[in-house]
Amino acid sequence: MKAEDLQEYARGRVEELPGAVLEHPFGPDWDVFKVRDKVFMLFTEVTGEPIVVLxxxxxxxxxxxxxxxxITPGYHMNKRHWLTLHPDGQFQKLFVEDLVTESYLLVVESLPRAKRPVDPAVFGKVGR
Structure with missing residues (x-):
């Protein structure tokens, strides 16, 4: 896997997630992906390599x-609840996509039912 593939795989999955948006609240060096104003994924290269934080x-x-x-504890995040994926992990595309989906669903589950863009109990379980 090339270093840039990691973020490419993750970004590709985000494009399929209902309600997911990209913002830059921490400046142009950080891509922050949110669902209903709650962060579920971050990209940056400030560490010298393209990383994904989930x-x-x-x-x-x-x-x-x-x-x-x-896979290390979340870079600049709560170490118990966040992970950092480094590009030297030789991760398969489906593995990265599944981790992105799980991160998204963890955030969606914490939302009030009326604000959830999908039902986390069934989303991604059918046809995958």
């Missing part, structure tokens, strides 16, 4: 960090 449940995050050297 939300994860604490248990899943711990397991992923143990299994993959290229």
């Amino acid at each position: 939300k994860a449940s604490p248990d899943d995050g711990e397991l992923l960090r143990e299994q993959h050297e290229a």
Whole structure:
């Protein structure tokens, strides 16, 4: 995997997620992806490499960090609830897409039902 593929895979998945928007509240060096004003993914290259920062449940995050050297605690985020994916991880496209979807759904689940753009219990489960 080329370094730029990591962010490309993640961005491609975001384009399929209802209600997802791109903002730059931290300046042009940070792409911040939100659903209903809540962050679920960030991109940056301020670390010297293109990284993707995603939300994860604490248990899943711990397991992923143990299994993959290229997954570390969230860069400048809560270390229990966020992960950083580094491009040297040789991640498959579907793996990256699934992590993006999970991050998105974790945020959607925390929204009031009336504000949810999808039902997190079934979204992404059919036809994938």
